[in-house]
Amino acid sequence: xxxxxxxxxxxxxxxxxxxxxxxxxxxxxxxxxxxxxxxxxxxxxxxxxxxxxxxxxxxxxxxxxxxxxxxxxxxxxxxxxxxxxxxxxxxxxxxxxxxxxxxxxxxxxxxxx
Amino acid sequence: xxxxxxxxxxxxxxxxxxxxxxxxxxxxxxxxxxxxxxxxxxxxxxxxxxxxxxxxxxxxxxxxxxxxxxxxxxxxxxxxxxxxxxxxxxxxxxxxxxxxxxxxxxxxxxxx
Numbered sequence: 349x350x351x352x353x354x355x356x357x358x359x360x361x362x363x364x365x366x367x368x369x370x371x372x373x374x375x376x377x378x379x380x381x382x383x384x385x386x387x388x389x390x391x392x393x394x395x396x397x398x399x400x401x402x403x404x405x406x407x408x409x410x411x412x413x414x415x416x417x418x419x420x421x422x423x424x425x426x427x428x429x430x431x432x433x434x435x436x437x438x439x440x441x442x443x444x445x446x447x448x449x450x451x452x453x454x455x456x457x458x459x460x461x
Numbered sequence: 462x463x464x465x466x467x468x469x470x471x472x473x474x475x476x477x478x479x480x481x482x483x484x485x486x487x488x489x490x491x492x493x494x495x496x497x498x499x500x501x502x503x504x505x506x507x508x509x510x511x512x513x514x515x516x517x518x519x520x521x522x523x524x525x526x527x528x529x530x531x532x533x534x535x536x537x538x539x540x541x542x543x544x545x546x547x548x549x550x551x552x553x554x555x556x557x558x559x560x561x562x563x564x565x566x567x568x569x570x571x572x573x
Contacts, residue, residue: 352503384564391465391551391564392504437503448517449494449553449562451503 350375352440354452361428361459369455371421371438379443383412383423386435386454395423395436428459465490465554467565474572479540482568484552486533490563493535495527496551498567504551510535511557539570547572 352373361367373381380399384392396405396412398421405412409426425432438452464487474480486493492511496504506519510529524540533554539546549569553562 382562389549389567389569391467391553391566393564394561397561448506448509451496451505453503456501 352452358456369423373440375440377443379441382439384437465565482537486554490554492557493554498549
């Protein structure tokens with residue numbers, strides 16, 4: 349069964365500090381991996397997307413890494429801001445025509461002043 | 462993100478009723494997926510439509526059904542509502558064959 353597991357489930361950090369979120373997956377065949385930011389009660393907004401051949405991708409203060417061999421990804425947030433408080437969801441897309449998405453449970457990040 | 466609009470934003474229904482949720486996608490987005498997201502959890506895949514035909518379905522009962530229209534809009538219909546159907550329902554669309562899904566803001570359904 350295709351699964352995506354994220355850790356930690358929740359995280360509290362002080363404004364200005366860095367943090368790293370983890371994502372492990374067992375989706376096969378693999379097409380791509382995305383990180384989304386989701387504010388409470390809103391739809392997910394894409395931060396990064398990586399294919400099999402990509403190891404690192406940045407979007408401002410967000411940097412995602414992918415190790416396709418170990419099936420692990422991380423999202424690093426640099427110099428956190430209060431607006432970074434949200435859930436961060438790792439989503440893996442299956443290869444093939446359907447391109448079905450498998451979602452992780454998310455990591456809830458709270459940035460405190 | 463812009464381009465995918467869901468309506469209504471909030472909805473309250475009574476157990477046993479039927480509900481229709483709507484999603485309007487960007488022009489050219491011929492693939493649309495629907496997801497159910499319970500509070501504090503990741504979205505669960507309900508089904509996907511490509512060019513107006515269902516081409517993928519998750520572990521949801523037949524009372525969850527959908528339609529996709531030629532104008533890139535779609536519907537999610539849920540019959541015989543149950544209390545556990547209370548959730549945020551998301552639609553996401555893309556141009557078939559590309560990577561980029563765009564999500565709507567969701568419809569918050571509460572069943573009482």
